Amino acid sequence: MAPLDPHSYADGESPLTTHVALTLYLDFATCSLHGSALLTLSAPHSGPLSLDTRSLTIHSAIDPTSLSPIPFSLSPPDPVLGSQLSLSLPAETPLSSILLSFSTSSSSALHFLSPSQAASPFPYAYTQCQSIHARSIFPCHDTPAARIRFSALLNIPSSLSAVMAARHHARCDPVPSEGGLSCPDSLWCAPGRIVEQFVMDQPIPPYLFAFAVGHIVYRDIGPRTRVYAGPDVVDEAAREFSGTEEMIRAGEKLFGPYDWVRFDLLVLPMSFPYGGMENPRMVFLTPTVIKGDAAGAQVVAHELAHSWTGNLITNKTNEDFWLNEGFTTYAERRIVEVVQGEERAALNMGIGWRGLNRTVERFRDNMEFTKLKPCMQGVDPDDVYSEIPYEKGFQFLWRIERQVGRPVFDEFTKKYISTFKFQSIDTETFIDFLKANVPGIENQIDLRLWVEGTGIPPDAMEPVSAVYNKIKTLASEFKNGQMPGEDEVAQWNGQEWELYLENLSSNVDPSQALALDARYRLSESRDWEVKVAFLELAISAGCKEYYAEAERSLKQVGRMKYLRPLYTALAKCSDEGKMLARRIYAEARNCYHPIAQGVVESILSKHA
Numbered sequence: 001m002a003p004l005d006p007h008s009y010a011d012g013e014s015p016l017t018t019h020v021a022l023t024l025y026l027d028f029a030t031c032s033l034h035g036s037a038l039l040t041l042s043a044p045h046s047g048p049l050s051l052d053t054r055s056l057t058i059h060s061a062i063d064p065t066s067l068s069p070i071p072f073s074l075s076p077p078d079p080v081l082g083s084q085l086s087l088s089l090p091a092e093t094p095l096s097s098i099l100l101s102f103s104t105s106s107s108s109a110l111h112f113l114s115p116s117q118a119a120s121p122f123p124y125a126y127t128q129c130q131s132i133h134a135r136s137i138f139p140c141h142d143t144p145a146a147r148i149r150f151s152a153l154l155n156i157p158s159s160l161s162a163v164m165a166a167r168h169h170a171r172c173d174p175v176p177s178e179g180g181l182s183c184p185d186s187l188w189c190a191p192g193r194i195v196e197q198f199v200m201d202q203p204i205p206p207y208l209f210a211f212a213v214g215h216i217v218y219r220d221i222g223p224r225t226r227v228y229a230g231p232d233v234v235d236e237a238a239r240e241f242s243g244t245e246e247m248i249r250a251g252e253k254l255f256g257p258y259d260w261v262r263f264d265l266l267v268l269p270m271s272f273p274y275g276g277m278e279n280p281r282m283v284f285l286t287p288t289v290i291k292g293d294a295a296g297a298q299v300v301a302h303e304l305a306h307s308w309t310g311n312l313i314t315n316k317t318n319e320d321f322w323l324n325e326g327f328t329t330y331a332e333r334r335i336v337e338v339v340q341g342e343e344r345a346a347l348n349m350g351i352g353w354r355g356l357n358r359t360v361e362r363f364r365d366n367m368e369f370t371k372l373k374p375c376m377q378g379v380d381p382d383d384v385y386s387e388i389p390y391e392k393g394f395q396f397l398w399r400i401e402r403q404v405g406r407p408v409f410d411e412f413t414k415k416y417i418s419t420f421k422f423q424s425i426d427t428e429t430f431i432d433f434l435k436a437n438v439p440g441i442e443n444q445i446d447l448r449l450w451v452e453g454t455g456i457p458p459d460a461m462e463p464v465s466a467v468y469n470k471i472k473t474l475a476s477e478f479k480n481g482q483m484p485g486e487d488e489v490a491q492w493n494g495q496e497w498e499l500y501l502e503n504l505s506s507n508v509d510p511s512q513a514l515a516l517d518a519r520y521r522l523s524e525s526r527d528w529e530v531k532v533a534f535l536e537l538a539i540s541a542g543c544k545e546y547y548a549e550a551e552r553s554l555k556q557v558g559r560m561k562y563l564r565p566l567y568t569a570l571a572k573c574s575d576e577g578k579m580l581a582r583r584i585y586a587e588a589r590n591c592y593h594p595i596a597q598g599v600v601e602s603i604l605s606k607h608a
Contacts, residue, residue, distance in 0.1 A: 005317045006377045007132045008143035009050040009084040015042040016146040018203070022138060025155040025183045026213060028123045031112040032105040034183035037138045038064060044094035052135035052142035054082030055106045059182045061087055064099040080380045081132075085139050100139050101182040109133035111271060111593045118269045120230055122160060124214035126268055126284070128277060128593055131318055131381035134206035144314045145424050147203035154196045155188055156213050162196035163228055163266055164211040165279030169197040202260070202280070203422055205314045210279040212266060224248070224258075229267035233287055237267045240290045240297070243339065247301055250338040255308040255331060256414055259421070263304060271558035273596040275299050278306030278328075286559050288528040293493055298336060298348060305331035308417050314424040318381045322372045323430060326393015333394070346465035347495050349394075350472075353462050354502040356391035360455055363388075367454035372396065373427045382595055383602060385560075395460040396450045400434070402461070403444050412437055427451055471496060475503035483516055494527030501533040506540070513538040514545065523549050532562045539569040539577070547580055554584050558592045560599050567600050571607035578607065 004012045021038040039051075053074065061070040068090075075084040089095045104110075109129045118124035127137060135142040154162045155174055174195045176185045198211075218228045219238040222245035227238045244263065252258050264282045267290070276299045277284040283303040309327035329352065337345035363369045369384045372392055376384075401409040416433060431451065435442055449457055474484045484500070492500075501522075513534075517523050522534035523546060535553065538546045550566050557563075570581040585600055592600065 004145055005143035006379075007081065007318055007381065008141060008145075009052050009081065010141040010143055010146065011050060014049050015045050017141050017148055018042045020138065020140065020148055020150040022150060022152040023155075023177065023181055024138075024152065025181070025188060026125055027183075027187075028112060028125070028157065030105060032103060033107060033110060033137070034103045034181065034187075035138060036099060036101045036177075036180040036182065037140075038097060038099050038180075039140070040097045041095070044096045046089050046091045046094040049087045049089055049098075051085040051087070051139040052082060052132075053085045053102075053139050054108055054133070054136040056083075056085075056102045056104050056136065056139060057182075058085060058139065059101040059103065060099075060180070062099040062180060063090070063093075063095055064097050064180075065095075066093075070095075070098060080378065082135055099180045101180050102139060103182045104136065107133075107136040108594045108598075109136045113269060113271060113591075117271065117591050118214065118230075119232075120215055120269075122215040124212070124269055126212035126214075126272070127210050128273060128284070128595060129209050130207040130277065131321075131385075132207070133595065134209050137209065140206050142206050143317065144205035144207060145316045147205055147314070147422065147424060149203055150200050150209070152198045152211070154198070154211060154213065155193055156196065158192050158194040159215075160213050161216050162198075162211060162213045163216055163264075163282060164196075164198040165208060165282040165284075166198040166200040167261075167281070169199050171196050200280075204280055204311065205424060208279050208311065210277065210282070210284060212268060212284070214269075216266070218264075221245075222248075224262050226262075226264045227267065228264060228282075229287075230269075233267055233290070236292070237265070237287075237290055240292070241265055241300055243297055244300060244304075247297065247304055247335055247339055250335050251304055251308065251331070254334050254338070254410070254413075255305075256417055258307060259312060260307055263307065265300065270556055271591050271593055271596075273558055273560045273593040273599075275559060275561060276303040278303045278310055280307065280311045286557075288557060288559055288562075291494060291527050297339075298332070298495075301335045301339070302328060302332040305329075305335060312417060312421045316424045316426040316429075317376070319373055319376045320425075320427045321381075322389035322393035322396075323425065323427065325389040326372070326391075326397060329390045329394040330397045343465055343467050344495070346463045346468050347471075347499055349463035350465075350468045351495065351499050351502060352387070352391045352394060354499070355387040356395070356456065359387045359391070362386065370454045370456075372451045382598060392456065392460075395456070398461070399445060399450070399457075399459055400438070400441065403441070404438055408438070467496070468499070471499050472503050475500050478508070478512070478516075479505050481512065483519060486519075489520070494525070494530050497522065497525070497527070497530045498533055501530070501537060504537060508537055508541045510538075510541050510543045513541045513543050528557065528559070528562060532565060536565040536569045539566070539573055542573065544576070547577075551580070551584050555588045555591070558596050560596050563592070563596055563600055564603065567603045568607070571604060578604075 004010045017039045019040040024035040061072045071088040073086050077083045109127045113124040174189045218226045221238050225244045229237045260280045262281050267285050272286045289299040305328045310324040315323040333345045368374050525531045570577040
């Protein structure tokens with residue numbers, strides 16, 4: 001059987017799932033999930049069929065028409081792929097659907113939080129399925145090549161509410177199940193439970209399946225946008241993201257109609273491992289993007305841009321991940337340029353350029369992962385997650401734009417989106433489409449070097465702007481002990497400081513770091529980008545004075561963008577730093593999402 005995706009057990013000769021009807025029971029007391037999934041295939045099938053699972057107990061597999069059992073087996077778990085669920089569908093009567101019941105108490109996608117961990121009087125639970133974690137929620141073809149529609153019934157405590165990246169249908173009392181559920185009706189219909197019903201009418205890749213359950217309220221901030229959050233955060237979040245509708249309209253002018261009906265935002269607890277996740281109809285966000293000055297809107301711009309590049313057109317495998325993130329980074333900066341101006345977009349690009357150079361250095365011993373299309377066979381996507389697909393992908397598209405001119409590239413982009421919407425494609429399909437619609441481009445740009453080459457191509461370009469150049473100049477003067485004057489930084493916000501810190505020399509001595517913080521209190525910044533960038537710099541310089549602040553930060557936040565540099569800086573600086581990092585992690589581990597736990601454990605193991 002031909003493999004479809006290096007990260008899935010699905011094969012290219014069997015039909016893929018097109019619809020899933022889910023029934024899920026969340027047990028907060030045991031941090032477990034019980035469920036059933038009615039999978040509909042793209043065509044009737046007999047014989048072997050493989051599905052992806054991770055840490056799922058499969059209780060039954062049934063023909064939903066005849067109620068006959070379907071023989072199945074689970075393979076031993078692979079450290080990357082999880083376990084293969086092998087089904088033997090009857091040869092005499094090909095099946096179009098399969099009913100599975102299952103449960104799990106160790107899902108890599110689902111994070112249960114106690115009230116104290118959620119900083120709330122109530123418990124909380126949420127999912128994060130990118131890149132290959134949907135298989136730990138329900139058995140599926142967990143590849144972006146398989147686009148599914150779904151319906152979902154979530155049975156939860158009646159004191160809580162559920163939200164989902166889908167259309168909310170109803171909130172109602174539970175009724176006895178019709179069979180196939182892995183928990184008995186006595187649990188399903190127990191007092192104090194409620195059922196939230198959702199429907200996703202448009203086909204999405206499984207990694208975009210997402211829900212959250214907790215004490216969640218909302219505020220309307222536009223004709224098609226609500227902000228959902230805990231009661232203590234929701235008003236501040238609504239102010240931070242009040243300009244969302246303007247960004248949606250800018251995106252529509254640039255890239256075509258917004259096809260997802262609503263663009264709602266959910267601010268999760270501090271343990272959420274990413275800045276944002278582009279789940280259609282409801283973006284998930286970390287509260288660290290709420291900065292009080294609307295600067296967090298740039299993260300929203302990125303997740304909004306995914307509505308066209310990533311959600312409408314999806315990478316076929318994780319080897320083509322740049323098609324999602326490179327295009328989205330490009331689209332984000334176009335939206336920011338319209339809404340916030342060219343200088344702000346240039347600062348965004350400058351931070352990205354520094355990040356790209358740092359990431360290439362990170363992979364200097366394994367340059368395969370500096371390619372736009374790397375070989376990912378046997379590689380966990382979480383282990384090599386980086387800025388390469390974002391920033392090298394952006395640079396590739398910006399290079400094409402500079403070659404053909406913005407008007408031509410804008411028309412190309414709109415045609416690309418309209419041609420492949422609601423499809424999953426690979427890099428080769430994009431390159432063929434590019435050459436067909438921009439004749440001769442392969443003679444003007446070395447497309448193969450950009451896609452298959454390692455490192456940064458020679459025709460990539462650092463951004464140019466007056467503000468960006470001024471900040472770089474000020475950073476270069478710091479090595480001589482010259483700090484920027486208060487008049488020079490008076491109008492700076494977090495992004496300017498982030499860029500300044502990114503451009504400082506790596507061999508800053510402790511006295512310089514202490515002096516900089518004494519003047520500008522960067523270690524106390526409310527902007528997490530600034531705080532973490534400074535703490536990383538100071539700890540790497542040997543300033544033990546900041547160990548306590550690093551510990552407070554690592555116990556407060558679960559965003560991997562901050563965990564990676566702080567744990568790495570501690571683990572690399574000294575034996576004392578290593579011991580501190582291990583102690584902090586032991587105490588904070590349960591507050592981190594399972595994906596973040598794996599990342600931190602990898603860092604600590606690497607620097608043991």
